[in-house]
Amino acid sequence: MNGTMTATGTAAVTLQVALVAAGAPLLAGLMRQVRALLEGRAGPGVTQPFRDLRKLLRKEAVTPAGTGSAFRLGPLVLVATTAVVAALVPLASTATPVSGSADLILVVALLGLGTVALALAGLDTGTAFGGMGASREMTVAALVEPTILLAVFALSIPAGSTNLSAIVSGGIHDPVRLASPAGLLSTAALAVAVLAETGRLPVDNPATHLELTMVHEAMVLEYAGPDLALVELGSQMRLTVLLGLLASLSAPWGIATTASPAALVLALVLLALKVALLGAALAAAEVFWAKLRLFRVPELLAGSFLLALLAVTASYFLTGE
């Protein structure tokens, strides 16, 4: 690997992480604004999440009585895992210094680590809501795991690897692969899994104010000030990264495969557009969806599991011999 390539690759990784961190609140604002407009409200504007974060960061940090290091570390681990994922996933470029380690299973496991850290933080508070949120979150996370890994399996068969750069550049060079039954089915399965992992409708309602229906929000009820800012930022970044991953896997066009700085800039602009489009579509769809009962969620996940299984078998039988 020569010097310019390393330099551009490093720049790509840094810019990816920076774009995800800075763009995540904007994406959340955009989604809320789309939702507000469709519901006939004026809405607070796209930059409202930024103002919220600034307000929270200026407040003092609070340690609720009886909580310990798990409560303190939870938001930090959530943000750290998401940032590492943002660095690994080829959102803007496949030619980065970390592309050799950009393994899809590792990405899934890192997101899982963030979930586990927050669930432990929820249990650490010792309140009924914290435990309830943690228990529900872990249940959903456990059930969504088979879907994700089977979709990974289906995506890795044509590429011959679980390496994300290999999968994405395979999609760029061979677009037919994306429109194959296996590609479409695995993208659909992955989309449902993303909804569950990010706590969106119909699995969880991020805007709920009724504690008994909360999943994610119940876990983080005790957070305030800067800690809450990190939790919010972490969830927003997680949504952004996962939508970006979905975009990279299903529509990889524009992602830089060479070390050219111009291609990288174009890729970053396209990435922002793709994620904004996906986010707006998700927000528009959420207007028409209701949250599922918690015990109906497994049915949804079983459905997406079936899609993923079909994707694997389709990928084997249609491309194999």
Add this chain to the structure above:
Amino acid sequence: MSSAESATVVAAGLAGAGVLAGMLLPGRIRVVAVGLCTAGLGGAGLAGGVAALGGTRWSAYLPGLLPLAGLHLAVDALSGLFMAVAGAVVLAVAVYGIGYASGRGPRGPASRGVQAALPVFALTLVLVPAAASVSSFLLLWEAMAVTSLVLVLADQRERSAVREAGVWYAVMTHFGLVLLLAGLALFAAGAGGETFAQLRAGASGMSPGARGAVFLLVAAAFASKAGMVPLHPWLPRAHPEAPSNVSALMSAAMVNLGAYGIIRVNFELLGGGPRWGWLLVLATGALSAVYGILQAAMASDIKRLLAYSTSENLGLVLIGVGAAGLFASSGYPVPAALALAAALLHVTNHAVFKALLFCAAGSVVRATGVRDLDRMGGLRARMPATAGFFAVSSLAAVALPPGNGFLSEWLLLQSLIHGMTVPGVSTAIVLPLAVAVIALSAGLAAAVFVKALGVGFFARPRSARAASAEESPPLMHVGMGLLAIGCTALALVPGTLGNSLSRAVAAAGLHGGRPLAGGGLELRLDQVAASLSPLWVTAALVGGVVAAAGLIRLTTRRGRRTNARLWDCGGGAPTPRMSYTATSFAEPLQRVFDDVLEPEQDVDVTPVHESAYLVERVRFRRSVPDRIEHRLYRPVLAAALALGRAARRLAPGSVHRYLGYGFFGLVALLLALAVGW
């Protein structure tokens, strides 16, 4: 004399010294002497195993030690791996055991019988992988079973449940021995010799039917030792009831030998096996993985939870072994070598983290006398070191980075994904399902260990005993510290195991190149494009946490954190009884898997004496029994009991009747001989 040979001699000598110390020395000196002998024995086993992994081969024939057949020992890299794992676990757990058993009364874990049995059990754990003939193997295997039974029964005077567990364990382990005896005897008869070298040479000359029968019998026997469904019920009984150092040895070293047996006999000596046999092994592993972790998710007894998790992890190992056999029998040694390497790596990882989990759980049980997670809580404040060790080992057990469990599960998934190159409809159907099973068990394992750590150690104490817990003695921390170092090393630099794993896989008869290569840092696969750098991932995570913490420091105006009451949605300070327990944490999963688990639920409403409408008391009881034990074993036990009762009528006490039995028996025998020959 090679290093492996001298290590074996030293181990045997120390075991003898340990037995003498256990029987002769008084009180506290006994515990210390036995502990030191056992630790030295473990160290010798570790050294011998590492030497064998380095490429030293060694064999010995000691005709004087065993009448008729003599004792055959041979060590190759495969034996070496299991010897090294057992030795390392024995070393750390023995140090822990000194602290654990000292300060106890003359009964229980510190008693003469238990202390004398401990070195023998440790020696068999190290030596079973070195046995090189059927008679030596069976002898060591049975010695291991009997000594572990003595150790399980250590606390039998205090709790009646221990005796019941002992009976289950004794019966199940001897059922396994009968299967093993039959299988190996058939094998030796068919191959025309009883040393492993003769078996290896004679296996190809056996008929497919005989080979299939040997395969099934031996695999069933070893699967019962590994705690595989449906031969598992001894495991969640014996492991919780045994003293915790014994649980750690059993769960981290003994059950591994079930996997070793399948690799050694079914894979290597039998020279592969039928394809259906390996599919069966894979299916058993998959079933045990999901069933084990599901039962662990329901368990609120911390040691029972860990025991079921052992069943899950050995299930994952058998998925790897079964896949390796499947690929090898289809003529694809490269993915087979990868799958076997993944299985062996998982054996190593599981041994280290499960030993640490049982030791930490034992530390809690010793301090509180409570095994029920529902009555723990808040232990982090009272026992910070133990809580830290439990957290480290939980991270390994949940199969998430940066834990070491993730690395072997990643390798296992890679081997299954790349096994799709093996043609055949069965692989195309079985492998995706196996991947889904691994994913589901990994997801459930995350829920299980979040429950164990979060409910058991975090928040506030839920019972007086948990509130007054005191940290364990320092020697227990030393033992746990050794295991924690092992976990960390395996998590950060697994690449150092690369050459050893390749040699172990080659010793199992798979010459498919080196599945792991590279220096100390990377787990890089040669044949396929996949790599993982655990050290860098960990560094990036730590860097991310530090950066996020720094960001908060910079932007927050007031630096100090203030303490406040819990908000709890304005509900005021909640009492410990309001917090989530292990049972309530598992409730959503229990409802999701209702049809599989079949929980039993009982609501008992007592009305007030005068009126049926006023309720005086409501009692609600719910239990999630082991369904397989319920459905499979209870009817068999009931039938055996009924048969025994019926047979009693044959023996009414009349001498005439007994003489009659003798007479008719003799006549029937003579008739049969006259007619038949």
